[in-house]
Amino acid sequence: MRRAIHLIEEVDFRPMNSRRPLEYLTWLTRYKREDEERAAPELTSGMSIRSREIDLVGAFYAVGITGHPQFKAVTLWDCHGGWDGGWRQMMEIYQGVDERLFLSDIDDLRFSAYSRPLGAAPGCPPLGQAPAAELYLFENARVRPGAALDYLHAVRTERAPLLAEHGHTLVGLYEVLFCDTEAVTVWAVSLDDHLATQRARDAALGLDDEVEPDPRLLDWGKRARDYLEGRWRETLLAPFPGCRLAPGSPPG
Template structure:
């Protein structure tokens, strides 16, 4: 089986105008909903809306919760490239051949301030994005690892952290190495508000900072274990799925 190929995009909006991320989320989910009527394998570059294809699947469109540690405001999107390298990924690259004029004409020009995209490759044994289902919240982990250690870190996540977080109401959506580099990983987890809060308190209790809830010492052990692979920043951001994307709660 070929590995899954995905795309993660983080979009920021400045100056601080809370309507802009809403306008973008609404625009994005509505036009991708229309793409579901296209035949598999058919794609076209259109003026104002970039590439149209059902094989470039908007699985998740999220509003990033600003108080969890990033510049406000931010939208995060997760795309599944059906068919992998030779499918949706190839279609995305084909729009750049010839540098066509309509590549530069967008109906959301001046709405976004910055956009940062990262291609992702699914790690062996990780969940398939096609099987992902909705949840109240999602946790996006982005970490820098030692050069070449991405798949080793993700194997440890699969074997050790997945069962640990399952006990705290978190299920994995995707375990990915960031492609075209060898120092980044991304993991995505589905959860709910109560589970998120209980996990934070259990970690505090393991540190001796909360005596009103049971501690889970495995959380501290995992942090120590992760440092065997990490070589820089590690961060988690809480994401709220926007209605209209597949990962929004039913």
């Protein structure tokens, strides 16, 4: 079985205009739904590569109050067929640097976009089977050089069972490719379970005496430092209506 390859992109919109993320996410989810019926990939003017193998699984509005720059969108893509499938199709559009690469229907809508290729770590659930949820917990961790897969193994074997008890479903365990210092994890969670988890952690710190504490949540933070080096952050993402992971969306 070949390794699953994905892409995550973080998009910023400036000057601060709250309508721009809405316009972008509406445009993106609409045209990618159209691509599901496409028989063959095609490079088009205004929309770049059109392909069903480059599959938009998650389109999210970043919940700014959890630590994202405001306003921001995040997208999660599945490259069907891995390196020789959707990834190859994306790379082929750069051969000859076709002028259509420089035309877009959303020119001047985005301020910046930061894309990172992701490689599924051993034990990573198939992205096509990810459940729809109210919220997604998005972790970006800077690890010691070369420690990404070791860290993700610890997440899968130690943290995932713990968070499952708190209503979190593991969606992705990803090594950020073309570097050796970054890992990404994604979890599906309801708002109620998110809040309950935070209160259980507060209680373990002695800061909430109305709920049951779970000191294991603190223990994981200490364990994670065996692998981390530098910045670690978790933020929340809200799935945009029309994407695969939004509640009520038709299955892919």
